[in-house]
Amino acid sequence: MAYAPSPRPTFTEPTHIPYRSVTRHLWGDDGAGRVSDWIYVSSTDIHQLVFGLPPRGRFRHSDSFRTVFAADEVLYVLSGVMLIANPETGEVHRVTPGEAAFFRRDTWHHVINHGDEELRVLEFFSPPPSQGTSGSYARTRPYLEQSTYIQDHVLGSWPAERDKIRSADTITRIGVxxxxxxxxxxxxxxxxxxxxxxxxxxxxxxxxxxxxxxxxxxxxxxxxxxxxxxxxxxxxxxxxxxxxxxxxxxxxxxxxxxxxxxxxxxxxxxxxxxxxxxxxxxxxxxxxxxxxxxxxxxx
The missing domain is CATH 2.60.120.10 (Jelly Rolls)
Incomplete structure (x- = not known):
């Protein structure tokens, strides 16, 4: 599936967005995996969506669908168990309902549904795609050829050097x-x-x-x-x-x-x-x- 920008529902007045009317979109391809999106708002300043993965589903990245953007992102888990990884650094974080993950621009990220129920995640993204921060920006970044989900350098240092290791993290898990x-x-x-x-x-x-x-x-x-x-x-x-x-x-x-x-x-x-x-x-x-x-x- 060739890359195409996601829909951008935009509003100029205060607007109630019932679930039944939310814009649906299928993201991804065979390489990156496929993600079901419910896009609520994609305005001049903020992008809000819910994405879903089936039991044990996942998304990675492909040449057409690169998961590295010029935005701050908050991913709040609504249901299921999310493993979110930075495939460039090897970080892996487990995030459960009511918890969130936060990261800043230029952070590669993959998501795995680590369970037997549907994973649904609420996402806030700013600056939004309307400012050229998503797919068009991702295609300007050097392609990440190899992905890793391990950090061997922490062996022999955890938890003794926990604060030092965490300070180098690119993704933050926010518990209740x-x-x-x-x-x-x-x-x-x-x-x-x-x-x-x-x-x-x-x-x-x-x-x-x-x-x-x-x-x-x-x-x-x-x-x-x-x-x-x-x-x-x-x-x-x-x-x-x-x-x-x-x-x-x-x-x-x-x-x-x-x-x-x-x-x-x-x-x-x-x-x-x-x-x-x-x-x-x-x-x-x-x-x-x-x-x-x-x-x-x-x-």
Whole structure:
């Protein structure tokens, strides 16, 4: 299968993206393997998709489909067990549901479904393909001829030199305990767990208990989100005449917010709500993002 750019669903207004309407795409070829994609948003600033692999499936790279990009990426596991490897360095990390992997530009990566159920992974990618950071960029990189999934240099040094070895990692596993927590919103009732934050992308998990709501907020960057649990309501207090001001999202649904859009999150149900978000490039409303950081490795 010859390389072709993936679809780029783009929105100019706040948009509810129900699971049933998400753009489907099949990525890959016989060499790289094939991946099922559900592409939610591919805008000027952020790319959000869910990719799936069958039990014991995997993707690698081929000459046409090279997995090395000019972007920061967060891969959040929704179901299954993901092994993510850098075939250039030999790193292999195990990531389970509720955990994430983070890496920066020019990081080769392969993914293996290490289990007997379907692997589904939510991915945030910025700068997005619309800025030439994906397939077109990958074809300019030297082709990786040999892949390895071992690191012999750690033999005799683990765990005695664990910190030194981890500091050289190109991929960071972010467990639940590794999230950097923030209390935001109405009476600090919104729990935000940051997965990663750089100059290009901030991604995190929001937990909203029954009956709670956030304050009206906005970001300097575009926001894309994905509901993982419960029923989330989104209020848009300044919605125009052609945009619904009160939206209800179910698990598997997404939502897109242009930069600067005032919005507010509600949980009107009796069950907890959880969603995963990405904001690109800047999280704070004034674009004066303070110190950017990358979580320390725990993989």
């Amino acid at each position: 305990a590794d999230r950097r927590l923030r209390l935001e919103g109405h009476q600090q009732q919104v729990l935000v767990g940051l997965l990663a934050s750089t100059e290009h992308l901030t991604a995190g998990v929001v937990e909203l208990l029954p009956g709670r709501r956030g304050d009206v907020e906005s970001h300097a960057g575009q926001e894309a989100l994905y509901v993982t649990r419960g029923r989330l309501n989104v209020h848009l207090p300044e919605a125009g005449p052609d945009v619904a001001s009160w939206c209800e999202l179910e698990p598997g649904d997404g939502f897109f917010l242009p930069a600067g859009t005032p919005h507010q999150y509600y949980n009107w149900s009796a069950e907890p709500v959880e969603f995963v978000f990405g904001v690109a490039p800047a999280y704070l409303p004034d674009a004066g993002q303070a110190t950017t950081a990358t979580p320390e490795s725990s993989g």
